[in-house]
Amino acid sequence: MTSATTVPAVRLSGVTKDFGNVHAVRGVDLELQQGEIVAFLGPNGAGKTTTIDMVLGLSRPSTGEVSVLGLEPRQAIARGLVSAVMQTGGLLKDLTVRETVEYTASLFANTRPVDDVLDRAGIAGIAGRRVAKCSGGEQQRLRFAMALLSDPALLLLDEPTTGMDVEGRRAFWSAIRADAESGRTVLFATHYLEEADQYADRIVLISHGRIVADGTGSQIRALASGRTVRVTLPGADERVTDAIASLGGVDRVEVRGDTVLVHAKDSDTVARYLLTETDARDLEITAKGLEEAFLSLTGDAAHEEED
């Protein structure tokens, strides 16, 4: 996959995008290899859609270069190498699922057979259903079927499961994953950490227009690994909190009334200290959830920026 002779599916180098004085993307370098399923994970306003729009050739970077399979994005689109599944719009409610795909197919010179893409998207069983009667998840699978007509090498999805229930989301992603086994490259934007972790091979975490982490789900979690030790410790003053903060691996100490919260990489040392050297009681240790890991990573990025 990483051999020098393989053209990356997507390559961004030094990409920035400004809208007036809004710096939506602030210098992104990223390479996606062919066949990878990559999640573009970030909070609202991180720059995900802006970046995807540039990969789709819908807008141009303010500075830097974007290429898709070694081509300019617009050239790649013109050759049918790229498709997108967007969140909303583009469906006629009175057509059936099959009619929608047939109509879309009629707009292209060459497409895969309609039955094939219905099957791939997992909606062959509801081909005769009117779009108006389809659930949000079924409509997204219909958009996915339409995107597959050109058999694109690269599929881009911008928050494709927003508003879907758990079952709709699961069905949608299992169709995407099964299809990607044929070697298609998939890049999807999401703000659901669980979704990125569960369905992507690789997570690119973006915050304030910059990439703040890039790795597998477990690597991303390990980056933000740590635990919170919570104790009841009335009257904890600065002398006490300074002593806790100076223990190895402690990231942060918070005092909330009689409760002290210690965020640390090494919770054992903290727990031992609190129970033996102070009057702390009711000790609880909790692992950082994915959501917290995410916040601490993107929070760090925000601090760096302020610095």
Ligand SMILES: Nc1ncnc2c1ncn2[C@@H]1O[C@H](COP(=O)(O)OP(=O)(O)OP(=O)(O)O)[C@@H](O)[C@H]1O
């Ligand atoms: N056309 C535009 N004009 C001005 N500002 C814009 C424009 N498009 C995006 N922005 C700003 O650029 C920043 C990045 O937006 P973008 O839509 O790329 O974020 P996102 O990560 O996709 O967020 P979300 O998860 O909310 O979709 C935001 O501050 C947004 O307000």
